Amino acid sequence: MKPTRLFDWGYGVRMIDGYDLDMPGRTGIYVIEGEALTLVETGPAPSVPYIKAGLEELGYSLSDVRHIIVTHIHLDHAGGAGLLLKSCPRSDVVVHPRGQRHLADPSRLVKGAKMVYGEAFNRLFDPVVPVPEEKLTVKSEGDSLDLGGGRRLDFMDSPGHAAHHFSFFDSVSRGWFTGDTAGVRYHHTQDLGFTFYLPSTSPNQFDPDAMKQSMKRMADRSPDRLFFGHFGMSDEPRKVFRKVSAELDHFMAIGREAVAAGEGADGIRKRLVEHYRAALGNRGCGEDHPIWEPLELDLKVCAMGVEWYLLQQKKKA
Structure with a gap:
């Protein structure tokens, strides 16, 4: 321990x-x-x-x-x-x-x-x-x-x-x-x-x-x-x-773009990672900063949820 x-x-x-x-x-x-x-x-x-x-x-x-x-x-x-x-x-x-x-x-x-x-x-x-x-x-x-x-x-x-x-x-x-x-x-x-x-x-x-x-x-x-x-x-x-709430809007906008491009959950993940690497990089988070390990793990799971929600909405339309 x-x-x-x-x-x-x-x-x-x-x-x-x-x-x-x-x-x-x-x-x-x-x-x-x-x-x-x-x-x-x-x-x-x-x-x-x-x-x-x-x-x-x-x-x-x-x-x-x-x-x-x-x-x-x-x-x-x-x-x-x-x-x-x-x-x-x-x-x-x-x-x-x-x-x-x-x-x-x-x-x-x-x-x-x-x-x-x-x-x-x-x-x-x-x-x-x-x-x-x-x-x-x-x-x-x-x-x-x-x-x-x-x-x-x-x-x-x-x-x-x-x-x-x-x-x-x-x-x-x-x-x-x-x-x-x-x-x-x-x-x-x-x-x-x-x-x-x-x-x-x-x-x-x-x-x-x-x-x-x-x-x-x-x-x-x-x-x-x-x-x-x-x-x-x-x-x-x-x-x-x-x-x-503001970041949730970013999640959904990025998700819609990826789904429209046929990229699926992995495409959403890649776009989210790119977005937040740029945003946090501008605030001093270098490549070796400790935030990246938990954040990239979370974004992978979050992308799956965003895709699931958008596909459910598409079925209802």
Whole structure:
């Protein structure tokens, strides 16, 4: 294992680096402190040892955990839930209603991830352990979760990245835990004086209009901060929403051009990479900058989602 990395922004919110895809700063597992200790996201199964080590460093035992919340059921957010739950005897797993059956029987999740990641699946995600149905708690639009001590989480259906996605607002930090609906925070560019944000448009439920509407609903609550699945916290929510919406428009324009030219998902990927290499190169990101490895991986998956959406729209026309 790599060294445990912990982050603390106050308000009783900590974060453990889960080293998803064996990368530092990829997927964050949040610890919401209070009377009912709560974890947000688990990452895939290989992240579970980091969660255990992080909790120990923070002075908590696994039996202290009361809730494990997954914003959606993609394996980089929820793949480790069943495995972690085995060590958290007093916890449930909180999930969107559309995700409940897939955590109880993750066979379709596994099949879909293998199509994307191929031979790397076992190294990156295995094992994917089912969550017992009696340990699943469903939260829908308008539901809340009382964590005690005056802390409440309010849940909102937040499609766009996936149909099985919710986000929730924390009354103490006044922050949204956004999962992937409000995009990805690329902290890697902070050495150059800025943070970079892009939408996450993975297949097969991506919907750009729903994504924009979800972000608008988050903005309407006037949050003070956003906590991202990938990766960390921003205290500039409105700037993030504007930036991600603008980049989403770029994604779709580039996708339409590539599809019209008959280039498919790989053509979209190549155009996206070319676009962002130029844009970030102009801001000082050289060829060896650490942003490129995660960004190019993400753009490959995002291109697949953009193509899927455009082909679905074509079928409806």
